[in-house]
Amino acid sequence: MEKILGMFDQFPKLSEEAKTAFTSNVELLTFERGDLLEQEGKVCSHLYYVKDGSARSFYNKDNKDVTVSFTLEGEFVTSMSSFISRKPSYENIEAMERSTFARISYDTLLGLFEMHSELERAYRLILEQYYIMLEEQLIFAKFKSAKDRYLDLMEFRPKVIQKASVGQIASYLDMSIETLSRIRGKI
Template sequence: MEQIRKQLELKSKMTDHDWHVFASFLKKREFTKGSLILSEGKTENHLSFIEKGIVRFFMPGIDKEITFGFSFDGEFVSAYDSFLTRAPCTYAVQTLSETVLWRISYDDLQTVYATTQTGNLMGRHAGEKLFLIKSARELSLLKDSAEQRYLKLFKERPNLIRQIPLKYIASYIGITPQALSRIRKRIS
């Protein structure tokens, strides 16, 4: 749990009291590889921190799935739009490896916000991290070629390339696995 505190304190120091209040609500949950953390149509009720593992966000489909996000060790993970709006999620969240999460429920987080001095900063920090990852991917899809997206991904998140099946990487950068294979062949 100290890893969570370090991540949160990148933005602002918190008192031991505030940390203990926040930490008292965290629940450890372990998932096997391939577990659905959240199914399409369910409302996200947790903001989680990944102690260990890889999580993917995807749109289920009859013919194909579309992967649009990943989270790794040391990052926050949530279907954050559903978490904030309390509306059913339009996508699914799945583990790609054995995963350990530290989770806080929506209601418990509201209690932390109301009873601590730094609670709102903690929530804002987690939300900002999730937003920046999403925003960077969207901008890349709009302005970069498929090859540029792959090379950027390889440079910025090398753990993604090594640990995630190529079919999910291809979907993430918006191309077919065959097109990714051609790109990889061309740049090697």
């Protein structure tokens, strides 16, 4: 349970009462490698916190899966557009290894916001982090060379390189496996 409480480290102003209310409403689940936490075509009803392990988000396009993000221990993950809009998701979220997640449902979270407004502020900060990540990823993909994208991944998210397959990394970096192999061979 101590590791779950670590999710609040980035929100130091949360009261113990709010933390307790939140943690008493989360469900701990273990997923095996390849298991789907959320599936395209369904409404995403949970916000997840990676207690141990990792996950990736991807969608299917022309019979290929396209990786859009990686989530590591200590980070939150959900299909944000579906979670907020309550519309079916276009993405899948899968465990990249045997992983333990704490999850809370959308409805439970809204109820907690009513009782603890400070949790709503923490959620807003999660949304802000998500938005910043998306904007950086857009800039990353549009304005950086393939080599620079890989070097940035090595510098800022080295655990992804250890946990993800070459194909998943290539897909995330928007390059072919061959291009990624050439870049890795030159570094």
